[in-house]
Amino acid sequence: MKKHSIGKILILVLLMLACVTGCAKDNSKITIVGSSALQLLAEQAGNDYRLTHPSSNIVVQGGGSGTGLSQVQAGAVQIGTSDVFAETKKGIDAKKLKDYKVAVVGIVPIVNKGVGVKNVSMKQLRQIFTGKLTNWKQLGGKNVPIIVVNRSKGSGTRDSFEDIVLHKQKAIKSQEQDSNGAVKKIVDTTPGTISYISFPYANGDNIQKLSIDGVKPTNKNITTNKWQLWAYQHMYTKGEPDKKTKAFIKYMLGKKAQHDLVPKIGYLSIDDMKVTRDSDNRVIKVGK
Incomplete structure (x- = not known):
């Protein structure tokens, strides 16, 4: 050969x-x-x-x-x-x-600390994301315009948040981000912003987690549904x-x-x- x-x-x-x-x-x-x-x-x-x-x-x-x-x-x-x-x-x-x-993962509304607000009612949260409240002074905070940051369509976190908070009302048109990490970065660095994020990502020098109707966003409160913003994590x-x-x-x-x-x-x-x-x-x- x-x-x-x-x-x-x-x-x-x-x-x-x-x-x-x-x-x-x-x-x-x-x-x-x-x-x-x-x-x-x-x-x-x-x-x-x-x-x-x-x-x-x-x-x-x-x-x-x-x-x-x-x-x-x-x-x-x-x-x-x-x-x-x-x-x-x-x-x-x-x-x-x-x-x-x-x-199970908790979902929490977060704001830039400069807005001067630490607690909102569920009704106020709904009014923010539907555009009925437009300045933080309307909630006892600073005279700063409210800048809403939403998650992109297709996000399960967005679906859960809108289902629990908005009750089928239409969210205001706003900038959208496709991940928890992107939301965290914007709220941490941009005055007047509000969004929502999964518990494990909810940290940052300028990030304030909001309580809802006086209930703190903790895993313990999720176990009994006292904190209602949570979702199953499915595989x-x-x-x-x-x-x-x-x-x-x-x-x-x-x-x-x-x-x-x-x-x-x-x-x-x-x-x-x-x-x-x-x-x-x-x-x-x-x-x-």
Whole structure:
């Protein structure tokens, strides 16, 4: 056999081996896409999971709950994360998805500290986001115009906030941001701003968390629904998950993650809730 023929055969063999290796690597990957509210927890959970499962390859991306649900429904990712029930999103066939509630997260209205307000009523909060209140002096604060910052359409956090606070009233047209991180940065640096954010992101030198009707935004108040602004953090799979994805979700629902990791990052374990909600945000069960 000629030397150049042998060389070609060797190259083909190497290419085949590379393909097999690459495919095996791809098959080990779990891609998680969706809710930015769940992103912090998912990323840390992925890192912790790799310590005991070194061959795992978990990739976490944001994009919003709508993106997560559409991507998992299309089979483009193994897990789609969402702040809202799949049943509430247009274009999503919830019957084809399997729902795993892995945590609860609080949502809190935040303002730039310069506005001089620390507490609002639920009615006042609604009036701010529908444009009926336009200056902080109307709420006992400084003579500073109210600048509303909303989340982008497709955000599960926005859906939850508007469903609980606005009661189907239309939000005022305002600038929109596509992630908790972007909201935090703007409110922290821009006088007069108000928005809402998930508990784990609600910090910053110039950020003031607002109480509502005198109730403080704490995880303890969420467990009894005294603080009403909260949402389940869902991980959805398309039907029954494959073996590697199922193992990771089992870890997410296990005692180590629920009792150590989840509260450490600022979320609330499903096990700590004394109430449950349905897809219409109605409290349907009160525990002990």
